[in-house]
Amino acid sequence: MELFNSILTWIMKKRISQIELFMMYPHDTQQEQFVNLINQARDTEWGQKYDYDSIHSIEDFQQRVPVSSYEDLYPYIERLMRGEQNLLWPSEITWFAKSSGTTNARSKFIPVSQEALEACHFKGGKDMMTIFVNNKPDTKVFMGKGLSIGGSYQTNERNPESFYGDVSAVIMKNLPIWAQFIRTPGLDIALMNEWEEKIERMAQVTMDENVTSILGVPTWTIVLIRRILELKGKKNILEVWPNLELFAHGAVAFDPYRDLFNKELVSSASMSYLELYNASEGFFGIQDRLGSNDMLLMLDYGVFYEFIPLEEIENPYPKALTLSQVELNKNYAMVISTNAGLWRYLIGDTVKFTTVNPYRIRITGRVKHFINAFGEEVIIENAEAAITKASEATDALIRNFTAAPVYMTETGKGGHEWAIEFEKEPEDLEKFTKILDDTLRSINSDYDAKRYQDMALQMPIVHSLPEGTFYNWMKKRGKLGGQHKVPRLSNNREYIEEVLEMVNEIA
Structure with a gap:
């Protein structure tokens, strides 16, 4: 040899x-x-x-x-x-x-x-x-x-x-x-x-x-x-x-x-x-x-x-x-x-x-995979940079994640919702969320403008998912293996609602 x-x-x-x-x-x-x-x-x-x-x-x-x-x-x-x-x-x-x-x-x-x-x-x-x-x-x-x-x-x-x-x-x-x-x-x-x-x-x-x-x-x-x-x-x-x-x-x-x-x-x-x-x-x-x-x-x-x-x-x-x-x-x-x-x-x-x-x-993302429900124009590159920094700062390890907008209602404001499966959970999920948000604000001026004093976007919501959630979700959809991958970002709530529904069913 x-x-x-x-x-x-x-x-x-x-x-x-x-x-x-x-x-x-x-x-x-x-x-x-x-x-x-x-x-x-x-x-x-x-x-x-x-x-x-x-x-x-x-x-x-x-x-x-x-x-x-x-x-x-x-x-x-x-x-x-x-x-x-x-x-x-x-x-x-x-x-x-x-x-x-x-x-x-x-x-x-x-x-x-x-x-x-x-x-x-x-x-x-x-x-x-x-x-x-x-x-x-x-x-x-x-x-x-x-x-x-x-x-x-x-x-x-x-x-x-x-x-x-x-x-x-x-x-x-x-x-x-x-x-x-x-x-x-x-x-x-x-x-x-x-x-x-x-x-x-x-x-x-x-x-x-x-x-x-x-x-x-x-x-x-x-x-x-x-x-x-x-x-x-x-x-x-x-x-x-x-x-x-x-x-x-x-x-x-x-x-x-x-x-x-x-x-x-x-x-x-x-x-x-x-x-x-x-x-x-x-x-x-x-x-x-x-x-x-x-x-x-x-x-x-x-x-x-x-x-x-x-x-x-x-x-x-x-x-x-x-x-x-x-x-x-x-x-x-x-x-x-x-x-x-x-x-x-x-x-x-x-x-x-x-x-x-x-x-x-x-590679910065996909033409169709982004969040721009409020003019914030968050792309995959932004999301991955933010989640990496938040993980490093809180000693967390990531398995998979997806994020989607939370639409404005008559009484509430908009925001982003993240579903994250951790290999190792952060020491402090609240701190993780703040660093995630701060990093997005520092690298994306459009997101930062919408977050100013919570006028359009509120602090992100972050869910820590049970082990195996994304694996089981992909399996349920017949998308295990090969070229299939979890979508990082979506401009609608289809994916995140399916994932969170699975978690609720287990609970």
């Missing part, structure tokens, strides 16, 4: 020069991606509809092709799922990444081409390890197994020759043999559909492996680690996996969970954490500096990027910017055109640029 580790680390170091090249020439790289996408799709039904043959510039593209939502593309995707081809992309589409993103009932089915698998998803996975090796040249990570926590897939009932599932399952099922050799557990367990049984089987199988890295969503990784510690009678996962050195995570922000990993689950200064921006629609970002709070935007994955300022998002014809036009520390809705046939697709995420030389981003 030592020779294998040496060979893989050597191969991955060679890729760094290519990454450095697109960091130096980002606009040229994006122009090349754009031209390739237009040329490849010119004979598709979509390409003919918008006359890709006569598109000679990004300006032509932006003027002719509209920004698209999932609903706009759905008629094409539905036909693809029935077996038609050459609609959005020229190569055959037989895989679809099923995505709901949150607990919404309606699922999205994102086409995944072979080009998207190889030049985007697989490349992103390899680059993740390449960047880690570049940061830790003496790593022994390939001397053990990488543990992947993913979802499941199934045959498409509308066309038995195609399949759909969580993007993690689509990727695992299509990985080359050499990649299967260095991961655990086997596909028979990793792709199981029944989530509770899968966690148990994963724990039983992997607890005796030499696991050196983990790839997964923080919430479900915590569930698995806790089960393994219970089975082994240990308190720290390094007592089970002494060579564990990397946790690569995505889907939700890591800051609210950082203390739980550092103080309870792993408790090691030598452990590395690497944030990823990998979604059903593609692989977009990798944290290239360990310890930073941003990710390098990956520019040579067959994806062309545009960015819509949030003040433009409700405009029926929003002005989208290219990389050369973006500004630092401003929120943008990200728009992508991809090598799977998503054209000027509004992915739903909002990002903020932290550097432009090279281009690095932070």
Whole structure:
């Protein structure tokens, strides 16, 4: 295994020069991606509809092709799922990444081409390890197994020759043999559909492996680690996996969970954490500096990027910017055109640029996930920063949370209501609530203005939920595992009322 580790680390170091090249020439790289996408799709039904043959510039593209939502593309995707081809992309589409993103009932089915698998998803996975090796040249990570926590897939009932599932399952099922050799557990367990049984089987199988890295969503990784510690009678996962050195995570922000990993689950200064921006629609970002709070935007994955300022998002014809036009520390809705046939697709995420030389981003939230019932414009980035600071100040550890507005009544004022499941409850919940509120006021001037002398918004209401509340809520909605995650913020009370109703039923 030592020779294998040496060979893989050597191969991955060679890729760094290519990454450095697109960091130096980002606009040229994006122009090349754009031209390739237009040329490849010119004979598709979509390409003919918008006359890709006569598109000679990004300006032509932006003027002719509209920004698209999932609903706009759905008629094409539905036909693809029935077996038609050459609609959005020229190569055959037989895989679809099923995505709901949150607990919404309606699922999205994102086409995944072979080009998207190889030049985007697989490349992103390899680059993740390449960047880690570049940061830790003496790593022994390939001397053990990488543990992947993913979802499941199934045959498409509308066309038995195609399949759909969580993007993690689509990727695992299509990985080359050499990649299967260095991961655990086997596909028979990793792709199981029944989530509770899968966690148990994963724990039983992997607890005796030499696991050196983990790839997964923080919430479900915590569930698995806790089960393994219970089975082994240990308190720290390094007592089970002494060579564990990397946790690569995505889907939700890591800051609210950082203390739980550092103080309870792993408790090691030598452990590395690497944030990823990998979604059903593609692989977009990798944290290239360990310890930073941003990710390098990956520019040579067959994806062309545009960015819509949030003040433009409700405009029926929003002005989208290219990389050369973006500004630092401003929120943008990200728009992508991809090598799977998503054209000027509004992915739903909002990002903020932290550097432009090279281009690095932070995910700040979702276009539809915010609280703005009173003009306070609280986004997920605000909520996570506030809850992290409150936790640190009160020695609390967070498992999960959601928040929603409390609407004004004739006799009362408005506010925000938070439902929080703690791993370790704060020493003083009242103090926790005050720090949460104070932090929101300090980082969001709109929220602060509405909180002035309690004129529009009152002090937040914070509920401490019983252990397992969010797990049971997700289970009740059939949304355990995979890409599903608890929505942090909602501008209506649907989620929080369901969660609190479950607590009342138990009580």
